[in-house]
Amino acid sequence: MNDDKQPDGGNNWMKNLVIWVGILVALALVVSLIGERTTASPGKSLSYSAFLNQVKQGTVAKVEIAGTVVSGTMKDNSTFRSNLPAVVDPQLMPALTAANVDVVAKPEESPSIWQYLLVQSLPFVLMLAIAFFVLRQMQKSSGSGAMGFGKSRAKMLTEKHGKITFDDVAGIDEAREELQEIVEFLKDPTKFARLGGKIPKGALLVGSPGTGKTLLARAIAGEAGVPFFTISGSDFVEMFVGVGASRVRDMFEQAKRSAPCIVFIDEIDAVGRHRGAGLGNGNDEREQTLNQLLVEMDGFEANEGIIIIAATNRPDVLDPALLRPGRFDRRVTVPLPDIEGRVQILQVHMKKVPLAPDVDARTLARGTPGMSGADLANLVNEAALMAARLGKRLVAMAQFELAKDRVIMGTEWKSLVMTPEEKRMTAYHEAGHALVRIHEPASDPIHKATIIPRGGALGMVVSMPERDNYSYHRDKMYADLASVMGGRVAEEVIFGYDKVSSGASGDIQQATKLARAMVMRWGMSDKLGPLEYEEQQGETFLGYSQSQRHNMSNETALLIDSEIKRLIEDGHKRATQVLTENIDQLHAVAGALLEYETLTGDEIKRLAAGEGIGRDDGGASATPIPAAGTSIPKTKRPNGPFGNPAPAGA
Structure with a gap:
């Protein structure tokens, strides 16, 4: 954008200069007045009686009378001063004449008109100054003046705030292409008007938070090079009815003066909610604000050259009149980035970070499915902070992996003290998950397994899919059910039925949710057929769609519950078969987890194949499992990612 003018900067400077000059002049007058009032005649102070005695004794040589103040000089050249009584003494002048005293009479000095006005008006000036200061602070706090509640709070974004272009936006190429047409129109309106085309008056950006x-x-404003006004939807709504509508009118008037321009309303759902959808009679102020916004966008008076761009993550609550053609003509979905988009986003944020040679953006992108652009930016920032705490000069892959664990799973529980038996059970639990996943061909590849407590979990097995999955097949769902139940089965096989812990509560919840979706939504039960028994509600709560069962008979409900139970029990049987047939592999993986705490997917595969993991063990197998009740050997903390040495210079 090329609008770098600051129209109010010079005026503010002149106002401040005038105020300070006035303050200095007032101070100078006050000091002058006080100085004149307090200036006293030099010499020894005498009472009036003592002054008369000196005159009668003949020691006074000269006097000077000014009003009620008399000063003079003695014959010994000493000076004196005294105050005359309010009533004139008739004996004073004869006594001075008899003593041959040189008398000089001076008229009484009266203050100037300016001094008089200053003294009389000083309290009022002080009160006005205090009132002016209070009103000025109210103007600054309200943003629109003490008497200007209806003024718009939209702020114009200029280059001094940081210019953004499409080069700074990665991972949302489709959304960027849809908005490229608006940029071309703002650059060359005649290109579209020549063929009778009309540019969309508004574009609604819809997507999850952080996309x-x-x-x-x-970026649109930066590419088009036009004024860009930004405001939040909550800035329109106030406690006084009519203020929001007035601010909408003032915002469009301000935009008309800068047309062509872009007005961006963030979180428009704060003001654009469906009218009459609330409890009771709704919100009059919000609905009046919405009505004014509808009229300004597409009413009797056309707003040429003003393009409204709004953003929200709750499009389902917006009023239908706001979404009709002529207002928000174009709805642009800003989705979560896919694997290629995550690679591009990571590369954009990694440009500001000194990277070690082993950093691979694609590997990080594969391990972060479902993350938004803001999440990835936070991941890079966490890795840089972690490297700085360790005193590194470069940010290595080890820091990125630890930062990813911290973002996904939470902070490591360093203060958590586990008994050897609890740690041993956790190792077998995670080893059971990992082994079942390795022996199920349809499962995603394992990235790593760890027994380091993070967040609400004592351990975790992390998968890394080769690509983003948008649909799932039946064989993969069966494999996922088996691998989810692998931790519970490992505890049963190793420790017995009575020693099974509550650590599989999350696994059971995940398996139940998957089995219920297979039966009730995806039609993957032969007994129930390809029917939907669960409907999704449009309204969402805390990010999850509310669902409920259709009206059904008791027999159908019992059959649904039995099918869900059958799928989970089948997964339990498959996991039991895998682990009992490969019990030696289970011992090997659990032993390595106890020794190293974290294993990569390749290391787990080598252990399952009967090979060593290659961590300074000379190719030998993992350390044997200690018996129950014995102490656990001290954990070997690796220096690099999962035991690999850190790169040179990192």
Whole structure:
């Protein structure tokens, strides 16, 4: 953008200069007045009686009378001063004449008109100054003046705030292409008007939090080079009815003066909710604000050259009148980035970080499915902070892996003290998950397994899919059910039925959720057929769609419950078969987890094949499992990622 003018900067400077000059002049007058009032005649102070006695004794040589103040000089050249009584003494002048005293009479000095006005008006000036200061602070706090509640709070974004272009936006190529047409129109309106085409008056950006909606809007303004006004939807709504509508009118008036321009309204659902959808009579202020916004966007008066871009993650609550053609003509979905998009986003944020040679953006992208652009930016920042705490000069892959664990699973529980038996059970639990996943061909490849407590889990097995999955096949769902139940089965096989712990509560919840979706939504039960027994509600709560069962008979409900139970029990049987047939592999993986705490997917595969993991063990197998009740050997903490040495210079 090329609008770098600051229209109010010079005026503010002149106002401040005038105020300070006035303050200095007032101070000078006060000091002058006080100085004149307090200036006293030099010499020894005498009472009036003592002054008369000196005159009668003949020691006074000269006097000077000014009003009620008399000063003079003695014959010994000493000076004196005294105050005359309010009533004139008739004996004073005869006594001075008899003593041959030189008398000089001076008229009484009266203050100037300016001094008089200053003294009289000083309290009022002080009160006005205090009132002016209070009103000025109210203007700054309200943003629109003490008497200007209806003024718009939209702020113009200029280059001094940081210019953003499409080069700074990665991972949302489709959304960027849809908005490229708006940029071309703002650069060359005649190109579209020549063929009778009309540019969309508004574009609604819809997407999950952190996907880059606001960043995309700033990039449009940066590419088009036009004024860009930004405001939040909550800035329109106030406690006084009518203020929001007034602010909408003022915002469009301000935009008309800067047309062509872009007005970006962030979180528009704060003001654009469906009218009459609330409890009771709704919110009059919000609905009046929405009505004014609808009229300004597409009413009797056309707003040429003003493009409204709004962003929200709750499009289901917006009023239908706001979404009709002529207002928000174009709805642009800003999705979560796929694996290629995550690679591009990571590369954009990694440009500001000194990287070690072993950092691979694609590997990180494969291990972060479902992360938004903001999540990936936070991941890079966490890795840089971690490297700085360790005193590294470069950010290595080890720091990125630890940062990813911290973002996904939470902070490591360093203060958690586990008994040897609890740690041993956790190792077998995670080893059971890992082995079943290795022996199920349809499962995703294992990235790593760890028994380091993080967040709410004592351990975790992390998978890394080769690509993003948008649909799932029946064989993969069966494999996932078996691998989820692998931890519970490992505890049963090794420790017995009575020693099974509550550590599989999350696994059971995940398996139940998957089996219920297979039966009730995806039609993967032969007994129930390809029917949907669960409907999704449009309203969401805490990010999850509310669902409920259709009206059904008791027999159907019992059959659904029995099918869900059958699928989970089948997964339990498959996991039991895998682990009992490969019990030696289970011991080997659990032993390595106890010794190293974290294993990579390749190391787990080598252990399952009967090979060593290659960590300074000369190719030997993992350390044997200690018996129950014995102490656990001290954990070997690796220096690099999962035991590999850190790269040179990192």
